[in-house]
Amino acid sequence: MGRLEAAIGKLGHPDQRQPTEILTLLDTADELLRDLSAAGADLGPERGRFETIANQIRGKSKPLLKQLGGPPVLQTLRSQRVPSADAWWWFLDELTAARRKAARARTFQSLAIGAVVLAALSGLYMLFLVPDKASRLRYRHETAAERAIAEGDLPKALSEVNLALDQAPRDGGLLVLKGVILELTGNTQAAESVFNEARSAYAGAVEFLVARAEAYLRAGTPERALQDTLRMVEMDPSSPIGYYLMGSASAALGNLNDAHESFSEAARLAGAAGQTEVEGMARVQLANLALLLTAPQPATPTPP
Numbered sequence: 001m002g003r004l005e006a007a008i009g010k011l012g013h014p015d016q017r018q019p020t021e022i023l024t025l026l027d028t029a030d031e032l033l034r035d036l037s038a039a040g041a042d043l044g045p046e047r048g049r050f051e052t053i054a055n056q057i058r059g060k061s062k063p064l065l066k067q068l069g070g071p072p073v074l075q076t077l078r079s080q081r082v083p084s085a086d087a088w089w090w091f092l093d094e095l096t097a098a099r100r101k102a103a104r105a106r107t108f109q110s111l112a113i114g115a116v117v118l119a120a121l122s123g124l125y126m127l128f129l130v131p132d133k134a135s136r137l138r139y140r141h142e143t144a145a146e147r148a149i150a151e152g153d154l155p156k157a158l159s160e161v162n163l164a165l166d167q168a169p170r171d172g173g174l175l176v177l178k179g180v181i182l183e184l185t186g187n188t189q190a191a192e193s194v195f196n197e198a199r200s201a202y203a204g205a206v207e208f209l210v211a212r213a214e215a216y217l218r219a220g221t222p223e224r225a226l227q228d229t230l231r232m233v234e235m236d237p238s239s240p241i242g243y244y245l246m247g248s249a250s251a252a253l254g255n256l257n258d259a260h261e262s263f264s265e266a267a268r269l270a271g272a273a274g275q276t277e278v279e280g281m282a283r284v285q286l287a288n289l290a291l292l293l294t295a296p297q298p299a300t301p302t303p304p
Contacts (some may be wrong), residue, residue: 001029001046001049001050001053003021003025004022004025004026004029004053005053007019007021007022007025008022008053008056008057008060019064019067019068020068020077022057022064022089023077023089023090026053026054026057026087026089027083027087029050029053030050030087033046033047033050054089057089057092058095061092061095061096062096064092065092065093065096071093071096071097074090074092074093075093077090078090078091084133085133085136085137086132086133088136091136094140134167134168135167137163137164137166137167138164138167138168138171138174139164141160141161141163141164141167142160142161142164142174142177144156144160145157145158145160145161145164145177145181146177146218148160149181149184149218149219149220150220154181154184154185155185157181158178158181158182158185161174161177161178161181162178165178170201171201172198172201172202172208172211173211173215175194175195175197175198175201176194176195176198176208176211176212176215177215177218178194179191179192179194179195179198179212179215180212180215180216180219180221181219182194183224184219184221195208195212198211198212205235206232206235206236206239206242209228209229209231209232209235209242210232210241210242210245212225212228213225213228213229213232213245213249214245216228216249217245217248217249217252222248222249222250222252222253223249223253225245225248225249225252226246226249226250226253228245229242229243229245229246229249230246232245232246233246238269238273239269240266240267240269240270240273240275240278240279240282241266241278242266243262243263243265243266243269243282244262244263244266244270244278244281244282244285246262246266247259247260247261247262247263247266247282247285248285250262251285251289256289256292256293257293259285259289260286260289260293263282263283263285263286263289264282264286266278266279266282267279267282267283267286270282
């Protein structure tokens with residue numbers, strides 16, 4: 001433990017010659033704790049010390065990754081070591097990438113991207129705090145599925161979402177994502193069957209439509225997302241998130257005036273309902289739209 005604390009204290013300093021020592025020391029400490037626990041030893045203080053060290057490493061994941069040589073070097077080391085999924089320190093590249101993804105979503109730098117999977121942010125936050133094996137595997141495969149969709153590789157996306165569902169078979173978000181992938185492949189009958197299964201994971205029809213609209217936006221099909229949001233606000237005219245997603249879908253389709261109207265309504269309804277997070281997000285999008293709507297348009301060439 002002492003060697004680990006000393007090595008962590010040197011993170012970011014040029015005199016730290018062997019940053020991989022931190023990973024191997026974590027392996028050793030974790031193995032010793034497991035063996036001693038199995039032998040019946042009282043390890044309360046030691047486990048508390050180890051968790052403190054673990055939190056320090058999570059907080060310094062960026063400098064550690066940098067000193068290791070970046071994600072490619074860690075991936076090579078991981079392929080040689082073949083650690084278990086419980087050894088989260090060997091997967092710092094994935095955790096760091098996930099944090100960046102969550103941060104990008106929170107800033108809403110893009111009108112289309114900023115609307116995607118708002119509810120998933122809390123799940124990602126919990127992933128970092130409790131990186132258990134099932135959660136890590138589920139998130140890894142879900143992320144791979146989304147990446148495959150973006151790349152147009154729907155068979156791979158379907159395979160990855162099925163692997164994620166192996167870890168969380170009743171997860172509504174994963175079932176919705178699977179249904180969207182099946183729909184994109186043209187298998188509408190199977191998609192509807194999966195959507196019906198997913199509906200049972202939500203409290204009501206509006207909650208299901210929120211999840212599916214977000215999934216459609218992630219999959220780059222805002223026209224389908226827009227249809228779901230229209231049904232959403234028809235069922236619940238006072239739904240701030242319904243209008244927020246409607247604005248996101250409209251913006252992705254290039255209908256900026258419609259998007260402005262929807263975001264304005266989302267901000268109004270969220271403010272009245274005390275939903276400060278949704279209100280703040282809607283106002284950020286309104287500010288982005290204002291810049292786009294007031295930007296000078298290129299002049300139309302005059303025919304000779």
